[in-house]
Amino acid sequence: MPPFHLAFPVMNIEDTRRFYVDILGCKVGREAEKWIDFDFFGHQISAHVKPEQCEAVETNAVDGDNVPVRHFGAVLEWSDWEALRDKVAASGTAFLIEPRIRFEGQAGEQGIFFLHDPSGNAMEFKTFKNMDSLFDRG
Template sequence: MRKTNKVFHLAIPCKELNETVEFYEKLGCKLARRYDDRVTFDFFGDQVVCHLSPNNIDTKPKMYPRHYGITFLEKEEYDSALEFAIQEQLPFFKDPMVRFEGKQEEHMTFFLIDPANNLLEFKYYHDSSMAY
């Protein structure tokens, strides 16, 4: 299990810094650092670095295999995140859905898409043992 003294780090491409900052701040992420070629965010307690790389943007993103996000352990937090995304009119890649219905790994999920076509998944498992 993860100790609280560790932070997961993810680096992704972005096509333009200002729109990237606007999206992630609107999502509720705190801008930690900004340089001429990248921005770093506190992404729900972990670190996401968006590197300016306009020639490396996925023009036809697909949910699988490349996405990242948050798995909520409390349904209320998932519900709040979904309501927030709707209220803030964040761009959905896939509307909320239930995956693996009726199975132990059943979960609720929705996907957002950032300005560089990076896909973000937010999900909640009814059986918390399936979170890993």
């Protein structure tokens, strides 16, 4: 699968760098005074300093959670998801939506959690018991 590219606004570079490198384990790519690229689980994301674009987003109810409509994230292997969940928890970073298993025992059983980065960008990290069900329609 080809890597995707996503650009998004942030308040500042240093808080963004600390979060994406120290908490999520991303590597830094190219950077300049007003932007920084990260290797986000094999994908390229570009954080651009634009504080006036960092605003709260609306939510939708999904399986009992208020899910931010605008969010991005990664689908990880189960053990990698558990390791990231534990690393985030150990860092003291607050979960926007606590880690949990959705649709347990059903096709599409998945682990999920949501975070905000320091600029308020919402992210979802998920895993599937059976990765082949990622695009199943149920």
